Amino acid sequence: MSEQIRIGILGYGNLGKGVECAIKQNPDMKLAAVFTRRDPAAVSILTEGVKVCRVEEAAAMKDEIDVMILCGGSATDLPVQTPEYVQYFNVIDSFDTHAKIPEHFAAVDEAAKKSGKVGIISCGWDPGMFSLNRLYANAILPCGKDYTFWGKGVSQGHSDAVRRIEGVADARQYTIPVEEALERVRAGENPELTTREKHTRECFVVAEEGADLARIEEEIKTMPNYFDEYDTTVHFISAEEMKRDHSGIPHGGFVIRTGKTGWNEEYGDVIEYSLKLDSNPAFTSSVLVAFARAAYRLAKEGQCGCKTVFDIAPAYLSAMDGETLRRTML
Amino acid sequence: MSEQIRIGILGYGNLGKGVECAIKQNPDMKLAAVFTRRDPAAVSILTEGVKVCRVEEAAAMKDEIDVMILCGGSATDLPVQTPEYVQYFNVIDSFDTHAKIPEHFAAVDEAAKKSGKVGIISCGWDPGMFSLNRLYANAILPCGKDYTFWGKGVSQGHSDAVRRIEGVADARQYTIPVEEALERVRAGENPELTTREKHTRECFVVAEEGADLARIEEEIKTMPNYFDEYDTTVHFISAEEMKRDHSGIPHGGFVIRTGKTGWNEEYGDVIEYSLKLDSNPAFTSSVLVAFARAAYRLAKEGQCGCKTVFDIAPAYLSAMDGETLRRTML
Numbered sequence: 001m002s003e004q005i006r007i008g009i010l011g012y013g014n015l016g017k018g019v020e021c022a023i024k025q026n027p028d029m030k031l032a033a034v035f036t037r038r039d040p041a042a043v044s045i046l047t048e049g050v051k052v053c054r055v056e057e058a059a060a061m062k063d064e065i066d067v068m069i070l071c072g073g074s075a076t077d078l079p080v081q082t083p084e085y086v087q088y089f090n091v092i093d094s095f096d097t098h099a100k101i102p103e104h105f106a107a108v109d110e111a112a113k114k115s116g117k118v119g120i121i122s123c124g125w126d127p128g129m130f131s132l133n134r135l136y137a138n139a140i141l142p143c144g145k146d147y148t149f150w151g152k153g154v155s156q157g158h159s160d161a162v163r164r165i166e167g168v169a170d171a172r173q174y175t176i177p178v179e180e181a182l183e184r185v186r187a188g189e190n191p192e193l194t195t196r197e198k199h200t201r202e203c204f205v206v207a208e209e210g211a212d213l214a215r216i217e218e219e220i221k222t223m224p225n226y227f228d229e230y231d232t233t234v235h236f237i238s239a240e241e242m243k244r245d246h247s248g249i250p251h252g253g254f255v256i257r258t259g260k261t262g263w264n265e266e267y268g269d270v271i272e273y274s275l276k277l278d279s280n281p282a283f284t285s286s287v288l289v290a291f292a293r294a295a296y297r298l299a300k301e302g303q304c305g306c307k308t309v310f311d312i313a314p315a316y317l318s319a320m321d322g323e324t325l326r327r328t329m330l
Numbered sequence: 331m332s333e334q335i336r337i338g339i340l341g342y343g344n345l346g347k348g349v350e351c352a353i354k355q356n357p358d359m360k361l362a363a364v365f366t367r368r369d370p371a372a373v374s375i376l377t378e379g380v381k382v383c384r385v386e387e388a389a390a391m392k393d394e395i396d397v398m399i400l401c402g403g404s405a406t407d408l409p410v411q412t413p414e415y416v417q418y419f420n421v422i423d424s425f426d427t428h429a430k431i432p433e434h435f436a437a438v439d440e441a442a443k444k445s446g447k448v449g450i451i452s453c454g455w456d457p458g459m460f461s462l463n464r465l466y467a468n469a470i471l472p473c474g475k476d477y478t479f480w481g482k483g484v485s486q487g488h489s490d491a492v493r494r495i496e497g498v499a500d501a502r503q504y505t506i507p508v509e510e511a512l513e514r515v516r517a518g519e520n521p522e523l524t525t526r527e528k529h530t531r532e533c534f535v536v537a538e539e540g541a542d543l544a545r546i547e548e549e550i551k552t553m554p555n556y557f558d559e560y561d562t563t564v565h566f567i568s569a570e571e572m573k574r575d576h577s578g579i580p581h582g583g584f585v586i587r588t589g590k591t592g593w594n595e596e597y598g599d600v601i602e603y604s605l606k607l608d609s610n611p612a613f614t615s616s617v618l619v620a621f622a623r624a625a626y627r628l629a630k631e632g633q634c635g636c637k638t639v640f641d642i643a644p645a646y647l648s649a650m651d652g653e654t655l656r657r658t659m660l
Contacts, residue, residue, distance in 0.1 A: 021593045025472045046593050101660050102653065122660055129466065131660045132644055133603075136459065138659065139620040139647035140613075142355045186606075261616055263351045263376050267608035273463075276516075278597035283470075286591055290469040310655050314462055315640040317469035323432065325640050329468065330431050330452055330461045 005296045006032040006064065007289070010055065010085065011071035012043055014249070015094065018285025019069050020046055026289060028319045032065045062088040066299075067292040069093075071285075079104060083111040086119040090295045092288055094124040101127070109306035118299045119306045123291045124284040125275055126150070130255045132309050133273040137257035141269060144259025147185045149177035149198060153251025153280060161226045162203055165219050167211030170239065172246040174202045177254065188258050188268045194229075201232040204246055206239050251280035290317040335626045336362040336394060337619070340385065340415065341401035342373055344579065345424065348615025349399050350376055356619060358649045362395045392418040396629075397622040399423075401615075409434060413441040416449040420625045422618055424454040431457070439636035448629045449636045453621045454614040455605055456480070460585045462639050463603040467587035471599060474589025477515045479507035479528060483581025483610060491556045492533055495549050497541030500569065502576040504532045507584065518588050518598045524559075531562040534576055536569050581610035620647040 007023055009016045012034050023031045024047070031050050036043050040052040053061070058068070068089035070081050078095045085091050086108055095104050101122055112119040122128065126148070134146055155175050162171035181198050184191045191197075203220055207213055217234045221227055237245075252275040261267045277283045291309065294316035298307065315322055320329075337353055339346045342364050353361050354377070361380050366373050370382040383391070388398070398419035400411050408425045415421050416438055425434050431452055442449040452458065456478070464476055485505050492501035511528050514521045521527075533550055537543055547564045551557055567575075582605040591597045607613045621639065624646035628637065645652055650659075 018591070021591060024593065025591075098660070101656055105656055127660045129470075129601075132466070134659045135644050135648055135655060136462070139623075139644075139649075140459075140616045142649075261348070261351060261355075261609060261612035263354065267612050269608060269613055270604075270606040271459075272602075272604045272606075274600075274602045276600040276602075278599060279591060282591035282597050283599050286470045293469075308656060308660055310645040310652070310660070311643050313641050313643045314465050314469075318465055319469075319472075322640070325465060326431055326435055326638060329464045330428070330457045330638055330640070 004028055004030045005293060006030060006066045007292060008032050008035060008058070008061070008065040008068040008089065009071060010035045010058065010068055010081065011077070012036050012038075012045065012052075013071060014281035015285055015288075016069075016071035017046070018279070018281040018283075019071060019288055021282060022286045022289040023047075025286075026293075026319065029289065029293070033061065058085065059088045065089055067092060067295045069288050069292055079107070082119060082121060083107045086112045086117050087115045088117075090118045090299045092120040092123055092292050092295055094128070094284055094288060095122045096124065096127055098127065105306050105308070112305045116304045118295045118304055120291050120295050120308065120312070121306060122308055124287050125277075126253065128284075128287050128309055129275070130253065130273070133255045133271075134257070135310055137255070137259075137271040137273075141257055141259025141261070141271065143261075143265060144257050144269075145190050147193075147256045147258075148253065149182060149256075150253040151175040151177050151199065151251065153253070153277070154246075154249050156249075158201065158203075158226055161223060162205060162220055165216055167208050167216050168205055169208045170206040170242050172204045172242065174204075176200045176202060182254065182256075185256050185258065186270055186272065188270060190258060196230055199230060201227060201230045203232065203234045204237050204242060205234060206242050207236055248278065249280045250278055251283075252276040293317060293319065334358055334360040335623060336360060336396045337622060338363050338365060338388070338391070338395040338398040338419065339401060340365045340388065340398055340411065341407070342366050342368075342375065342382075343401060344611035345615055345618075346399075346401035347376070348609070348611040348613075349401060349618055351612060352616045352619040353377075355616075356623075356649065359619065359623070363391060388415065389418045395419055397422060397625045399618050399622055409437070412449060412451060413437045416442045416447050417445045418447075420448045420629045422450040422453055422622050422625055424458070424614055424618060425452045426454065426457055428457065435636050435638070442635045446634045448625045448634055450621050450625050450638065450642070451636060452638055454617050455607075456583065458614075458617050458639055459605070460583065460603070463585045463601075464587070465640055467585070467589075467601040467603075471587055471589025471591070471601065473591075473595060474587050474599075475520050477523075477586045477588075478583065479512060479586075480583040481505040481507050481529065481581065483583070483607070484576075484579050486579075488531065488533075488556055491553060492535060492550055495546055497538050497546050498535055499538045500536040500572050502534045502572065504534075506530045506532060512584065512586075515586050515588065516600055516602065518600060520588060526560055529560060531557060531560045533562065533564045534567050534572060535564060536572050537566055578608065579610045580608055581613075582606040623647060623649065 070093040108119040158173035254274045400423040438449040488503035584604045
């Protein structure tokens with residue numbers, strides 16, 4: 001075993017814990033330290049013998065960490081953290097606010113070029129593996145149409161929105177792709193699908209005692225942006241049922257491109273990529289860790305600046321060398 | 331429109347014609363010439379104003395072609411042609427004899443490093459897009475199991491094998507994945523599947539007049555390597571039915587990796603990539619053309635040597651620039 005890649009985790013929520021678990025599955029890596037904004041004494045991690053530090057201590061440890069995986073949120077954490085920490089480390093994040101990616105890229109690229117480090121942004125499954133599949137399929141089939149479906153899975157944003165309604169003690173929202181729409185796409189019909197035709201939403205709600213259930217249901221179903229354009233089902237359940245049946249964070253989805261080949265576009269093709277995940281953060285973390293290996297190698301080659309999944313040759317993600325990859329996977 | 335990439339096609343069979351059609355769909359490319367071992371006067375191509383030349387004329391045209399796409403067969407053509415033509419051109423092939431890829435890589439790499447050209451080998455869908463999906467899925471889920479299913483589609487090798495049986499005038503063989511096996515894999519059962527459990531084979535045979543149909547069927551079903559390990563169905567049909575119902579070359583398949591994430595591998599994940607293709611050669615050609623764009627760009631950057639799909643950053647395949655890709659596909 002050659003030298004292990006030393007990984008730092010910044011932010012120890014579901015994603016940070018997922019990264020810790022993924023490192024355990026990759027013998028060419030080791031967890032160097034976890035950084036938290038909380039009191040380190042109050043944060044207990046799974047890996048024995050690894051220290052939990054205050055975020056303020058990170059910069060001073062820049063020579064002890066090869067790649068820092070930033071596990072904060074896209075709304076307020078990462079726009080600040082990624083450009084900041086790429087001053088000291090090769091970094092990687094899962095920034096997922098699609099509309100703000102160009103802005104985030106520019107900020108990280110500028111800081112990374114100054115520091116001579118590599119910063120990989122928007123890594124996970126969407127953006128991430130779904131984006132890669134959109135790119136490959138579009139490059140192969142220039143005459144075609146893209147479809148992305150999400151689910152069945154828990155949307156944290158929609159669950160939070162329901163929790164903010166008066167009288168709601170807890171809530172979980174599942175996004176569900178409409179099977180009939182998927183089948184029409186796969187059949188090459190190239191349908192124009194409305195929001196309502198693509199996904200349905202299902203909510204499980206624990207109401208506070210004495211709350212007006214009819215009003216809660218109405219408020220959910222008519223909530224602008226979140227629910228009003230969807231067919232939504234609401235189920236009221238007990239706190240026990242919530243804990244027993246809905247404590248997981250499953251997710252997944254489908255990226256499909258249908259296209260035409262042939263001199264007169266006489267042939268139809270369907271390219272489909274799908275994920276079915278028991279744990280959204282555990283899988284996202286596994287993607288982050290594979291790309292952290294790439295960040296380490298790119299930096300070793302002397303590269304710097306902001307990269308996305310589009311800019312990284314697939315071989316950089318694998319622990320195997322080129323010869324083994326060609327022999328076993330090509 | 332900046333300068334177009336000038337593509338040469340060497341070998342004008344189903345694959346060469348497919349490349350010609352794919353170039354038509356990519357405005358940043360143009361067909362420069364077709365090279366054939368036949369009499370050029372006897373070869374009529376689809377693109378107006380493009381010349382058909384003898385293969386012997388190719389080397390002299392090295393300054394008129396940016397990337398030569400080699401459309402010969404893997405058995406005898408490509409092992410010779412790819413190392414030969416990479417002396418003069420950036421080249422790309424669809425070499426698909428999996429077991430001989432390391433040897434082919436070494437020969438092309440040596441010649442390409444001498445000439446300073448780029449040679450991309452084993453490009454298509456398997457090897458090619460299926461290989462990429464195996465690599466990505468393995469890098470993300472180190473604890474897991476891979477499955478590849480092919481079909482439903484025409485196997486040329488098996489069709490040819492049936493045609494060699496005495497009394498057979500024509501034949502078409504379809505490889506069909508077993509739906510039940512696919513479902514067990516998707517359900518995360520991690521089954522150990524025998525050859526017979528993964529695929530069935532279906533043959534459509536036009537027999538010569540007076541031929542012994544029972545003997546033909548028996549010879550097919552017991553043919554070593556090709557059929558003896560499979561459940562095979564044989565249908566005798568007329569030449570008219572063959573032409574009407576089986577003149578296409580559809581294919582496709584599934585690459586699935588199931589894996590575990592979490593500290594105690596408590597979460598299950600399924601990554602699935604699938605293709606459903608009306609025309610196998612038309613799709614393979616479309617992949618070749620996208621990677622020809624990459625070969626052109628890599629060569630412009632001054633790179634040389636043999637590459638596979640594993641070595642090429644996805645962005646190189648797309649006609650869009652990085653900023654547009656990030657804005658529209660990430």
